Amino acid sequence: MIIGVAGTAKNTGKTTTLGTLIQTAYARGHLPGVTGIGYDGEERDNVTLLPKPRIIVKPGMIVTTSEQCLSASTARLRVLQHSSTFTALGEVVITVVEKGGLVVVAGPNKIADLDRVARQMQTLGVSELLVDGSLNRIAPMSVADRVVFATGGSRSTNIGRLVEETLAIERIFRFGLSEEDYTDISGIRLVAKDVQVQCASSDFHSVEDIVLALRQLPEGLAGIVFPGMVTSDGLAALCVRLRNEEARGIAVVFDNPFRLLLAGEPVRVGGLLEELEDLSIRICYRHRSELAAITFNPYYPAFDGTTYRAAYLDAAFGRSALANALSTPVIDVVAEGGEALYAKCFGNLPVVTSL
Amino acid sequence: MKKKRILCVPLDPVHDVGIKIIRNALATRGFDTELLSPDLPMEEIVRRAAAGSYDDILVSRTLGYGVAELLGRLVDLLDASGVRDRSRVILGGKAITSELAAELGFDRGFDEHSHVEDIVAFIEGKSSRNHVAVVEKKKPDITAGYSYGVHDRRIETALDEIVEKLLRWSEGKSSPGVQRARLRQEMFSDASGSRKEALLDEYLSLSDGVIVDAFRRNVMPKGVRNVSQGELQALREMLKERSAFRPVTLRHSGDRPLIFKFLGSGCPVMDLVHAKVCERWGVDGFLLINPSWEARYEGLLEGALTHQNDGTVTSAENIRLVRELLEPSTLLTVRAHRGLNTPETVVLASHGGADMTKIDLVYGSLGAGTDPARLAVDGVEAIRLAARFKMPFDIPGNDELSGVPAWKTLAGLLINVHLGTRLGARPILKPLFCYGPHIVINGLMRQTFVDYNAAKIRALRAIVDCPIWTGEPIAFMTQTEDRVQSAAATSFHAALGTALKVDAMTVASTDEAYSRGPICIASRIDSLQGIHEAARFMGMAGFAPTAAADSMTADMHAKIADVLDQVKSAPDLPAAITAGLLGDREDGAYPGTFGKGTVG
């Protein structure tokens, strides 16, 4: 079970969320593994120079850090394995916590590497793995089974817009798995009753690629698979093409929800997907992750032109505005604690002994 | 090895100069590079990256509000598009740190101070430790490639005769200095230590009371004490933990001139930390300067010693300590030419691992106070030892500082060179770039400082094929206590030396004119910064001496020949010096008296 903690922006409370999950898990006798897709543990924000929270780990936990950050941790860590994946701060090492304390979490920075490190940690006995996000980065989170999105004042100080965007995110995660197994496909694929047409084979589907691929649609078109990266402009082109075509009931398959989040602003992407749904098109994924919860952090760094200072939105109002609009649980971990979040992340699914 | 394909992405429409420079540098080195235009939307950049197959993608962007998120998204798009499975992503720009690059998910970050070499090293997969430039440096040999052939027949004839007479005169002569040097060698080769006491007894019988007291009664000369083991341990640990960060080279191109600095604060610990910092700021070698009182006493001390005044005590342990903690490629010279311990100093220098030494039979007795006969005997022996130990030695023309005209000083240098060549050693000419009394009185630099300095070098080059190392330091007597003036003076003289293609230069700090306290590290860096800037400015261009330089050169050459003819007519070199042929009372030069009557 891999649980990702992603942020919609810097300073949305990702580290606090992660820390809360660790504390709550530990209090319940759990020792989740911890890794990350960037670098966290800095005392000061690299850009704003405001202090940041750091991550406390407990003895027995398996945690990744980078070689150069080993000595920066106050926890005593023993290196179990080198991962052979590298970051800007050196090789990622998998360690076990011998004495609890603060740790600098550093981990693999791309999809393939996170997948590999997660497997390595699994062989070392990690059954639940927490993946710390970094900034607003999300691509490697496609490896996760579940994801928590941290959002808040840092993403937008306009609560209306924040609600709109988070709703769009939620919708993107709603789509299900495709019925067919399209995992071996590498280019845009048109699936019809008797034939499959493969087009452009790069992993990035540009607008031109999409227009070219859809120029001639085969008879009995049943589905279109986009295994790679599609942008919101590409989605718009798709909408235009399919609007003029009789495309009821076909499936449009994307690789995973994170690809769509990356396609563009979630609100715009959400709108385009709605257009496709209005054409009775079924949107689905080759791989799914579950959106477990949203955490809300009212904090944001206010910039006065030369320096940053800490500022806060109305916490209760923001949280309830989000909670009212979304069906995903919205949690303010600082105000409410970690129990509900822990339950959404670790509970309600059969505890599997292997990932 | 197939050259890598590099995609250069200027994400910063305003600040794309840096990445263009890097792209050109990479292209020059044979990499297959492509530079995107700076106004492409992110999706287009990703499309291009995905369509090509690049080994490395360099992204350039200055940090600012919202930029981190922008870069995070780019990294994500590249990842989701499969680009990261085959390309590394590298971020460069102002204020980019490794921590930021790691947070953003890049494989590597470079800030605006990074050298192209660091980036190339990373791309080529080589070790990119910051001190790699220093560690991989080869130790230079200043004398390599020089034949020591004398081009001027008249001067060669004179030099042959002078050297011949000197060697005949010195044959069979010895001095306590020579004997002590031989004893030191025996002590060093007495591995078992069985002869130690006997040798030491003999040594001390030839030494001054001050030295005897130190050995026998542990009474050190005033202000001298042992460096404690604790201090040495702490120093070694400190230097083990640290290494040069982004070392600098002071040359525009090529491997000449080498830059030297003095060490001689009095404390080897302070000397060493200064030296390590100076190494990083571009210094290629150091001269260990000893206390002036050492010249007056027969015999040298033992042990890692610190001294409360100027000059670091000459001991095998001090030399060894400095050698141990300097980079292997850094050159170390030990000053041997003053006073009564010249040959012994060469022995200690060699034993301590120094690379070169300094011997001048003429200046040592005209300006530095040693009896000419004594220094001649000691000097010949010292040069023989230098030859045996394969240590080049420099000959400083400091006589000018008393008021001796340059041509007499240079004549003296040439005598030393010829003697050295004859004895199988490898000498180095060290004419001064100075504003000496004779020059001032005669207005020789009134129009420009360039001509007369150039004339010295040109005249020497016309006479002999020998390495030239200007000193000591350059800009001597042109500096005031004003830091900027002092750094500027050094920088201009350094630029001139470079333009004249000298092999090495000794440079001072901006504290040079300040005599009331030791030199501070910030002041050393001052002049190195100046030299660095001068090298950058001058590059491959040069100084253009005026037409006056030609007549100055011809005049210098002719006068040197005249002086040497006079010296050759003297019975021997000590007699010539005493007679004032290489500098007389009117010039401000007086033959020294230390060691008078000790030649036997």
Place this chain on the structure above:
Amino acid sequence: MDGLDVETYLVCGSEREGKDLALRLGHELNLGEVDIMFCEFDGYGVRVRLRKYIHRPGDPYHWLKGPGERDQLA
């Protein structure tokens, strides 16, 4: 007349540490808020220059005395 610069070399382990030390030095010297004009880390320490403005343009200048004004320290 206008500013006070402090130029020195501080032994430290990183540029960040060097800047922190420099600012502390400014406080210890009772200079209050100082600006770090220059700071370069070389592996052993930082070469650093701090600046404290005593008189900025437009401030009352203590070296400019009107008729009858007494000498006063800042």
